[in-house]
Amino acid sequence: MDPVTEIVQNPAERRILVVGLARSGLAIAKVLLSSGAAVTGTDRRDSVDDVDMEVVLGGDHPELVEQAELLVISPGVPLDAPMVTAAAEREVPVVGELELACRLLAERSPVPLLCVTGTNGKSTTAALCAHLMQSAGRKVFLGGNIGLPLAELLLQEEPVDWAVVEVSSFQLEHLSAPAALVPRVAVWLNLTPDHLDRHKTMQEYAAMKRRLFEGQTREHTGVFFLDDPFLVARSHGLGCRVTGFSREPRRVPADGVVISGRELELRGGETGFRLENQRLYGHHNAENAAAAVCAVLAAGVGPESLQAGLDSYPGLPHRLEPVRELQEVRFVNDSKGTNVEATAKSLTSFDAPVILLAGGRGKGTNYRPLRAAVSQAVKHLILLGEEQENLARDLEGCAEIHLVDSLEAAVELAWKLAEPGEVVLLSPACASFDMFDDYAHRGRAFSELVQALEER
16 A cells, blocks of 8 residues: 555644645644644745644745655746655655545545646636536536635535536546546637746646546546647557547537537537527637536436536626626726737637736747737737736837736726727736735736726
8 A cells, every 4th residue: 555545544743844835725624633643834935824734935945845745836846846846765655636626525425527638718618517416416626726625625514416526637636547637528618828937838738637537437427629629649559438529520429519609509419509698708618618517417417407517507707707887998807818829819809999907027028929810800909917028029129018017007997098999908928926925816906996996
């Protein structure tokens, strides 16, 4: 029996070091503490809230590994971090928080998993899967990279029928083996350049995503976007039953979904669904909806409840979220648009001229792939943050460019430039960490600034 399995089966009094004390790290630490483990937490930050255990803060502390029997790492901790390197040198097993939560669930209260990965649309699709299941009468836990860490399910007393889990490449990077995470249904939405500051190449990035499917067997289902040859190629050789969604009926298997404009059609029958919910507006959200329908059908949800579920889906904040309409100018918060492809897709959602607010911290990609979308949709381009000069260079000539030094200045300038019928869109194509805690903090700040605007 491997050391991790031994600890999972009997964690009491085992010495466990949790590296990274954000939401997922704190959640898994609470689970381990409730099981009687001797847990120490560490984080590079100088302060951490809501901690009821021994903690060591401020920088890296490889010496802590000497007393540990297991190292548990959060998604933000790369595999070349000093603590992980020290564990390898001392032959201390290392496990990611998601894998450990999955192992503990399998040991204590097995729950089938529906997992969603991809570069863009993961949160929307995962939330829609959960909503469609709940509309059909299932009890569902929604978590992972969205909202609650999966470990929180171990702290809940009420049983659930399914766990819908958004899974990032960082979490998949930490899997010790493919069998460590085996979803009943797994979805791969898309793959575009992102996180190359960590994964270095698209091939490595794709390899991380594919790990979600590598432990599956014929009892499990993999759902793929069949219009993407990159994804289709990586679906070959898997042990799962492969299905998916496409705009080309000939590509879709009998249990798949065809996207036809603003309608979804089940390939194997006469049933179809209308996408009239404005929270699912845009070509990319038609793909997200098709993926969710395909996934929940594979999970055993009948088609009869799906139209009502699609119609009542409330959407998620910071994803093409309407903020306000002021004197016929619409303000839209898409702060979750943290990479080039996400922003490009968001720009296709509007027929009116767009004033785009973009910029932040880069992720090792260039912005030239945005040129076509910006040239077609954007009237004014307002840039801020660490990447503003790079964005201005790569997008020169696509729209009138304005450089500002704060989000407040960006909103004020956008309101000054906007004309009735136009859209002011925050979709940064960058991470937020140069100026904000995360994309949600940035989105809230944008919304507050917009709500404070006065009529002209």
